[in-house]
Amino acid sequence: MGPILFINPNSSQAVMDGIMAALAPLALRAGPAFEAVSVARGPATIASAGDAARAAVHVADVARSRPDCSAFVIACFSDPGLEAAREAVPQPVLGLQEAGVLSALGRADLFGIIALGPRSVARHRLRLRQMGVLERMVGELPLDNASAAEVGTSDAVFEQTVQLGERLKGRGAGALVLGCAGFAPRRAALEARLGMAVIDPVQAAGAMALGAVLR
Amino acid sequence: MGPILFINPNSSQAVMDGIMAALAPLALRAGPAFEAVSVARGPATIASAGDAARAAVHVADVARSRPDCSAFVIACFSDPGLEAAREAVPQPVLGLQEAGVLSALGRADLFGIIALGPRSVARHRLRLRQMGVLERMVGELPLDNASAAEVGTSDAVFEQTVQLGERLKGRGAGALVLGCAGFAPRRAALEARLGMAVIDPVQAAGAMALGAVLR
Amino acid sequence: MGPILFINPNSSQAVMDGIMAALAPLALRAGPAFEAVSVARGPATIASAGDAARAAVHVADVARSRPDCSAFVIACFSDPGLEAAREAVPQPVLGLQEAGVLSALGRADLFGIIALGPRSVARHRLRLRQMGVLERMVGELPLDNASAAEVGTSDAVFEQTVQLGERLKGRGAGALVLGCAGFAPRRAALEARLGMAVIDPVQAAGAMALGAVLR
Amino acid sequence: MGPILFINPNSSQAVMDGIMAALAPLALRAGPAFEAVSVARGPATIASAGDAARAAVHVADVARSRPDCSAFVIACFSDPGLEAAREAVPQPVLGLQEAGVLSALGRADLFGIIALGPRSVARHRLRLRQMGVLERMVGELPLDNASAAEVGTSDAVFEQTVQLGERLKGRGAGALVLGCAGFAPRRAALEARLGMAVIDPVQAAGAMALGAVLR
Amino acid sequence: MGPILFINPNSSQAVMDGIMAALAPLALRAGPAFEAVSVARGPATIASAGDAARAAVHVADVARSRPDCSAFVIACFSDPGLEAAREAVPQPVLGLQEAGVLSALGRADLFGIIALGPRSVARHRLRLRQMGVLERMVGELPLDNASAAEVGTSDAVFEQTVQLGERLKGRGAGALVLGCAGFAPRRAALEARLGMAVIDPVQAAGAMALGAVLR
Amino acid sequence: MGPILFINPNSSQAVMDGIMAALAPLALRAGPAFEAVSVARGPATIASAGDAARAAVHVADVARSRPDCSAFVIACFSDPGLEAAREAVPQPVLGLQEAGVLSALGRADLFGIIALGPRSVARHRLRLRQMGVLERMVGELPLDNASAAEVGTSDAVFEQTVQLGERLKGRGAGALVLGCAGFAPRRAALEARLGMAVIDPVQAAGAMALGAVLR
CATH class of the missing domain: 3.40.50.12500 (Rossmann fold)
Known part of the structure; x- marks a missing residue:
């Protein structure tokens, strides 16, 4: 079963590392791994509705590019792009x-x-x-x-x-x-x-x- | 970390077995195990509000008797005893x-x-x-x-x-x-x-x- | 027409007396009387969700045992057992x-x-x-x-x-x-x-x- | 204690008689009587929002004219004048x-x-x-x-x-x-x-x- | 197209003048004019539910008397008579x-x-x-x-x-x-x-x- | 006073013309004009959540580029970018x-x-x-x-x-x-x-x- 991909709409490596560390205790004996990816063009932080609007577009694009994944999590508390991503891909998409x-x-x-x-x-x-x-x-x-x-x-x-x-x-x-x-x-x-x-x-x-x- | 205990308010062994089978894929590499227990005095199925009322009492008693557990799940879709159990024990209590x-x-x-x-x-x-x-x-x-x-x-x-x-x-x-x-x-x-x-x-x-x- | 029974889920005689005194001015010229009964095994007061869960079971049992009554009132402000009692008996059941x-x-x-x-x-x-x-x-x-x-x-x-x-x-x-x-x-x-x-x-x-x- | 007055916003005597008959079984051994009054200028039935608007004015006037009553009931299912009557008099005002x-x-x-x-x-x-x-x-x-x-x-x-x-x-x-x-x-x-x-x-x-x- | 009539349920000329002044900037190049009318029998201000009840009756009467208008606005913040007026006339009726x-x-x-x-x-x-x-x-x-x-x-x-x-x-x-x-x-x-x-x-x-x- | 700008998030000239025709009867004798602009990079129609997400970004950009306007209307029924545009500019922003x-x-x-x-x-x-x-x-x-x-x-x-x-x-x-x-x-x-x-x-x-x- 493909990985569960956390899509981080900002470009911060520290946030990426924190996500992976937070998920480590949830590693299954037999089951999908967790993976995280940041949106290269993303802002340092999602601090405004404008940031969220821009992030929404990128998030759906990332999801569409990864048919190997078993599920996606939009790793930003505003859940940017949740509806667009759900529409774009058949896998489960969750928001933070x-x-x-x-x-x-x-x-x-x-x-x-x-x-x-x-x-x-x-x-x-x-x-x-x-x-x-x-x-x-x-x-x-x-x-x-x-x-x-x-x-x-x-x-x-x-x-x-x-x-x-x-x-x-x-x-x-x-x-x-x-x-x-x-x-x-x-x-x-x-x-x-x-x-x-x-x-x-x-x-x-x-x-x-x-x-x-x-x- | 102690087990996560599913408390089955009916007395059916088949339900117990089904719960354990359903949870098997969620086994962690390093973390709490799942365990299930049925309420000995429970009815065969929770089919009425009266059954749920009786189950509520037993569920809280079971939770209180297991301080070793890290969390409890009330394994009946009516969530009987959810408030009583949360009041009775400090661990997380979830309902189905x-x-x-x-x-x-x-x-x-x-x-x-x-x-x-x-x-x-x-x-x-x-x-x-x-x-x-x-x-x-x-x-x-x-x-x-x-x-x-x-x-x-x-x-x-x-x-x-x-x-x-x-x-x-x-x-x-x-x-x-x-x-x-x-x-x-x-x-x-x-x-x-x-x-x-x-x-x-x-x-x-x-x-x-x-x-x-x-x- | 049979009495309207107030079911007091605690065992306090003082509460019973208070209920009957409060209802006295509602005595009809021609119609059902009020009656109150306490649940023998009930706690002194219903102070917790656990108390309410236990009371719920007893309340439905009491209602079932009194087919002569024209209606029941669960005389505790948490309305314990309201759904169970309504399911158990055909008469009206009200909660406080x-x-x-x-x-x-x-x-x-x-x-x-x-x-x-x-x-x-x-x-x-x-x-x-x-x-x-x-x-x-x-x-x-x-x-x-x-x-x-x-x-x-x-x-x-x-x-x-x-x-x-x-x-x-x-x-x-x-x-x-x-x-x-x-x-x-x-x-x-x-x-x-x-x-x-x-x-x-x-x-x-x-x-x-x-x-x-x-x- | 003064009577409980049912204010009937239409002018139908049949409705008045029906109200009194419906209330007869609620006669208390010792307590306020029920009384009903129709609004002389009222329509035969309250069938429109316009009827209700006109009734609202009359209902409050009737209530104000009866300080002897212990409570009022607006005896029309649209509850016309409920807010106006509550504002106009200190007694309880209920709507049908x-x-x-x-x-x-x-x-x-x-x-x-x-x-x-x-x-x-x-x-x-x-x-x-x-x-x-x-x-x-x-x-x-x-x-x-x-x-x-x-x-x-x-x-x-x-x-x-x-x-x-x-x-x-x-x-x-x-x-x-x-x-x-x-x-x-x-x-x-x-x-x-x-x-x-x-x-x-x-x-x-x-x-x-x-x-x-x-x- | 007939005027848009603001129905002022109180009898204040100052309020009337204020309404017309407020609407002046909304004058269309080609379209309905605004007009305001006060209810002659209205109170100086609508200060109570009783005032509103009385206003409701008059408002509907005014609307019914002006089939030439293209729309009505009830020019009182409590919207007295909104339902009655909508029922009484086919034109749009708005409330403040x-x-x-x-x-x-x-x-x-x-x-x-x-x-x-x-x-x-x-x-x-x-x-x-x-x-x-x-x-x-x-x-x-x-x-x-x-x-x-x-x-x-x-x-x-x-x-x-x-x-x-x-x-x-x-x-x-x-x-x-x-x-x-x-x-x-x-x-x-x-x-x-x-x-x-x-x-x-x-x-x-x-x-x-x-x-x-x-x- | 600057124009009220309708921002059309698709690139259809027919939609633009329709908007202007629909607004023509609202022309004021003395006041702001209506103007419409389409988003050059927009899709032919906004038919999906993904379209709406992309539109949201452009809409806010257009609003920011027109400080001369007195208000903006997002001329798409999904209101894409409403929050982002409101955050981006001080003028009123309405959605269709x-x-x-x-x-x-x-x-x-x-x-x-x-x-x-x-x-x-x-x-x-x-x-x-x-x-x-x-x-x-x-x-x-x-x-x-x-x-x-x-x-x-x-x-x-x-x-x-x-x-x-x-x-x-x-x-x-x-x-x-x-x-x-x-x-x-x-x-x-x-x-x-x-x-x-x-x-x-x-x-x-x-x-x-x-x-x-x-x-």
Whole structure:
């Protein structure tokens, strides 16, 4: 069975490496491998609706070019190009935001999201209303424009994440979705500090992709 | 890391065996194993709200008795005892209906469900409205009271499943949730015949449970 | 016509007496009487989802054992066993939470709930979303773990109830639902102090049960 | 305690008599009586949005003129003047549609409505969406422009009501709301024929009004 | 093509003049003119549900009396008589609240409303839930009972409007609906101060009415 | 005041000409002119999610290149690039689908849509749920893959449009949205044949754009 391909719409090698590290514990004894690819022409980060629009085109192109894969994951929390890619290829296509949020819904009645920065919040809300699950979110709170690289490595960002997570827990959230690839190295520590389910969207999407392709 | 325990609220050994077979392809190279247990005092099948009420009590008791497990899955599509079990133990607790439906939401905009029999439809609808995702379901259609054992083995049931799936696809469903444990042996054949995503809830829950426990 | 039976899933005689006193003013000139029964094996109070799961089983059993009754009311604000009891018997079965909330919806556009304690809030919210009426609630605020007995007798609890009621009124609530049996002796005083509709769920359920059985 | 006044916005004496007969079994041993009044200037029936608009003005005037009453019920299924009357007087004001629909919600997950005629359906839907409960209705089906007098007396109308009720039951309705005053004489026979909860809105409103005023 | 008639349910000449001034920039090179008429028997302002109920009757009467018009706009933010007028005449009938809110939905994901005074907020919310768009409103905040005349002329009211607008923007609103006729002279200044889309409902309704009648 | 620019994401001159003709009756005596531009690199028609993704990028680029304009309208019913364009420029940006649907909501309680072809239906539904107005649509029915040019000129397409419109009216729709640019020449005839409000999205967007820019 062909690999499950994570399509990273930005061009950051650090994000790529983080994705592969996050997925390592999901390696099956007998089954498809995980692979990640970045979009060469992609921006350093997907920070705006314009970035997402450009990414959408590239993502579908990458998917179309890889008929050997058993499934695709769009490795950006805005799920750019999800509909276009699903239309373009017959294999399962998952999105990071959908997988992260749906996994949270399977853990608790109410959830919250932590975003990399303030500009993402409105973009994510549009997707959540489109999914029809907005009423189960207590809120999305942004970091001070952290980068995907920082969220897994910076202690200062970790502390701010804890503070935002506690505010969302105080509003009733039972699960916390980390709104970007890159958080995985901190997930266990966040769960321990916050005492609530913490969802890394890369791992959530990896797990759901396994469920989608296995027979 | 302790096993992921599927708690089967009925007492059927055939269902138990089917669950373990469905989960076999999800065996990790290094990670928690899957295990299944049936509730000794459980009925042969969960066919009514009364059965589900009784199952709810037992499920929480089983979860409380197994602090060695890393996560629990309630292996009955009505998710009996989900809230009680989550309250009773600190580990993640997933339900078959939630996992199946959430996995479908990650594959297509609209989904349908096939139930074992007519009595289940109203019970499932209550859970779907509680989840807040009812608007994304095109409908739930029942088989003629098939058993959990038959759905994986009977050719007649398979053909009826195909017919119901085609009706749901005709209403716009892009993903089909099989509303019971036991369907896994037929999942690949159903996907091929129907040309749409088909979700076995046991595999969906198994995959999401892996995502919940891995670090 | 047989009696309307209030099934009290806890074993408290004080709650039983309070229910009968609350229903006394609803005695008809010619029609069914009210009767209350407690579940012998029930806990002192229904304080958790586990308590509710256990209560659900007993409630349906009690209903099944009383074919002489014209209707049943599950006298616990979590409505444990409502679906199981409806399935088990042909008579009308009402729940305290449903009756209280529906009565509030008939009095004002927005309502609030006062819970006995913090743990109940999430459990009630699941039922309210299942009912599809969550958008009309401004919030549910908990007392500091008062008991069903205290809410009708303690002046300190009364004052806290007034304070919580004022907060909910400040958020726009036009009706206040008292989230437990036992509040009836304070209802009139609460309406006078708060200047808004105050719903005792026992009286609300008693009145709706009369409407259900009369011809 | 002053009477509970049913304000009938049309000028039909037959409707008035039917209301009083429907409420007779709800007479309390010790408590407020029921009384009904028609609006002298009202039309023979409320058949249009224009009729309802005119009725709204009169209903509030009547309520304001009766400070002796303990509660008011607007005895027309469109609930004309509900907001104006609530604003005008301090007593509880209930509407027939709200009380009928809320009572149905307390009996089953899904309900249907039978309307006097086709023109009412859209008007009722606006109120149901305003109440936020439209998703629990399987549909509203109209009679062939029956009158409020006929629905309690005509055998032909009764048979059509049964047929419409069966269609709504076939769509999943567990409770049927009769969409006008006047049906009460047929309610018990309808329940027996249909095998589902049948709600007469006059009795539903009478019962809820008792719950609203009693202490 | 006949004029587009703005029906002002109050009797204020100042409001009439303001409406005509607001519409002046929408004059077409070749097409229907705008005209405004006040309801002679109308109150000075529509400040209550009772006022709105009375206005509803008059509005439909006015529409019926003007078969020469190509469309009607109910020039009061509560849209009194919208259903009755639509039923009474074959021409398009628009409401100020609907047009204002729908125009806001076409400019941003979330909107807020500024009301003339506190009593209007609950009345407007009923209409918004009836429209099914309440979830996109961040809130409605009231001025200190300003009059329709003041909102276009008073600097103090302008400053309060700015403050309320900033609070709504802080909650995420991307568009602001001015909840009354009369604000038009201040619209451009409000947009400049607030940095967000500001909707004058008279101009919004005028524009939508042009779209409704042109061929 | 600068022109209102309709950005046509396909490269069809016929569509361009149709847009300008549809807007001609909206020419103001004194105010901004309408102008239309096609995206040179655009496909002949936007028929897939992939087309829409590519269009989204170009639309924002065009908007950014025209600071002289007072407003922009994305002249494709899928509203490609709406969020990206709003983020990119300070002027109002409207979408054809949003304007068409919102205009329908201002004319009747329920609406229907006619699509150019079957593939568009699912794409439009995603936008409608994102807007939060899906519950007011009775359905979207597709033509047999008509082109934007045909819908204004072909008699066969006109007859099919009438048939689909009658089906939607039979489901309760009071307004019909034509799901593409190009229908304007047939709008008046459709209204006459169907006896219901018919919305041409180009004219709806043109009118709303006038409301957005005028002072």
